[in-house]
Amino acid sequence: xxxxxxxxxxxxxxxxxxxxxxxxxxxxxxxxxxxxxxxxxxxxxxxxxxxxxxxxxx
Amino acid sequence: xxxxxxxxxxxxxxxxxxxxxxxxxxxxxxxxxxxxxxxxxxxxxxxxxxxxxxxxxxxxxxxxxxxxxxxxxxxxxxxxxxxxxxxxxxxxxxxxxxxxxxxxxxxxxxxxxxxxxxxxxxxxxxxxxxxxxxxxxxxxxxxxxxxxxxxxxxxxxxxxxxxxxxxxxxxxxxxxxxxxxxxxxxxxxxxxxxxxxxxxxxxxxxxxxxxxxxxxxxxxxxxxxxxxxxxxxxxxxxxxxxxxxxxxxxxxxxxxxxxxxxxxxxxxxxxxxxxxxxxxxxxxxxxxxxxx
Numbered sequence: 001x002x003x004x005x006x007x008x009x010x011x012x013x014x015x016x017x018x019x020x021x022x023x024x025x026x027x028x029x030x031x032x033x034x035x036x037x038x039x040x041x042x043x044x045x046x047x048x049x050x051x052x053x054x055x056x057x058x
Numbered sequence: 059x060x061x062x063x064x065x066x067x068x069x070x071x072x073x074x075x076x077x078x079x080x081x082x083x084x085x086x087x088x089x090x091x092x093x094x095x096x097x098x099x100x101x102x103x104x105x106x107x108x109x110x111x112x113x114x115x116x117x118x119x120x121x122x123x124x125x126x127x128x129x130x131x132x133x134x135x136x137x138x139x140x141x142x143x144x145x146x147x148x149x150x151x152x153x154x155x156x157x158x159x160x161x162x163x164x165x166x167x168x169x170x171x172x173x174x175x176x177x178x179x180x181x182x183x184x185x186x187x188x189x190x191x192x193x194x195x196x197x198x199x200x201x202x203x204x205x206x207x208x209x210x211x212x213x214x215x216x217x218x219x220x221x222x223x224x225x226x227x228x229x230x231x232x233x234x235x236x237x238x239x240x241x242x243x244x245x246x247x248x249x250x251x252x253x254x255x256x257x258x259x260x261x262x263x264x265x266x267x268x269x270x271x272x273x274x275x276x277x278x279x280x281x282x283x284x285x286x287x288x289x290x291x292x293x294x295x296x297x298x299x300x301x302x303x304x305x306x307x308x309x310x311x312x313x314x315x316x317x318x319x320x321x322x323x324x325x326x327x328x329x330x331x332x333x334x335x336x337x338x339x340x341x342x343x344x345x346x347x348x349x350x
Contacts (some may be wrong), residue, residue, distance in 0.1 A: 004299075008302060011106075012103070012306065012309070015099045015102065015103055015313075016309065016313065018095055018099055019095060019096060019099045019100060019313045019316070019317065020313070020316065022092050022095045022096065022099075022317075022320070023316040023317060023319065023320040023325065023326060024325055024326050024327040025325050025327055025328065025329065025330035026061065026063070026064055026089075026092075026324070026325045026328075026329045026330050027329060027330035027331055028091045029330075030330030030331065031091075031092075031095070031330065
């Protein structure tokens with residue numbers, strides 16, 4: 001796998017999650033907590049999608 | 059969603075400030091944490107895109123190539139179309155505004171086309187073209203070039219010298235003279251097109267010329283309208299990285315749209331402690347305002 005995909009996708013996902021959650025809530029703790037949850041769910045989804053595509057193309 | 063604990067002050071002014079610079083509207087409202095998140099997050103994304111795209115991921119107009127000649131040689135503003143991606147990029151505010159300034163500069167008739175107003179010393183990349191009976195013989199060369207107008211106030215005729223090296227390692231110097239073909243001063247490419255004839259020591263024209271590019275100043279190419287040839291060059295040299303750069307700047311702008319909305323209307327889902335407060339049975343009136 002291209003390393004730049006990870007070095008670019010991870011910070012991008014983190015920033016998008018944090019900024020998005022900051023527009024949803026006001027409390028800093030709630031923003032950070034929901035951003036972490038969203039970040040985890042997004043990574044999980046991306047991993048599943050990647051594995052699925054790997055399986056289909058294999 | 060509005061919450062009495064969130065002091066939006068003047069929402070429209072906050073939204074305007076948030077549009078001008080990510081996080082500025084929230085800073086005005088005293089919502090410092092969110093101001094920091096929006097400004098750092100969105101500006102990092104936009105700046106990251108600009109770095110990955112070597113400063114050329116943001117432009118407001120795409121110049122159309124309607125003829126074989128480069129639009130760089132057009133005195134009148136060449137035909138162009140809107141870059142739809144800029145609609146997202148401009149939402150970042152001031153960091154994207156140079157594209158509008160460059161568009162205004164680009165839309166002026168450029169009298170510097172084919173006119174040298176001062177001495178030029180630059181690197182050169184292009185070709186040495188010798189006209190023979192069999193046709194033009196083109197040799198790729200690169201090197202350095204010095205040119206000066208023949209009149210102190212500037213002119214279309216120039217004199218100068220070019221030192222080049224060829225792909226096989228050979229080096230040579232030539233004298234330049236006659237009328238110059240010089241591309242537009244403002245154009246979305248770090249390279250400025252140039253064509254000039256070669257002359258001998260007595261100033262007589264040789265049956266050869268140079269065609270290529272010299273450096274263009276940063277303030278004349280940054281965020282300026284560019285053409286498809288420049289886009290092709292960017293895709294050729296940066297490949298997927300250029301697309302990633304453009305997407306990052308678009309995402310930055312779209313995220314700021316949500317931040318602007320938050321500055322005007324407050325957080326979309328609420329304060330963030332609704333479940334806890336419902337369990338404690340407390341009401342809005344008992345909670346202290348965040349930014350009183």
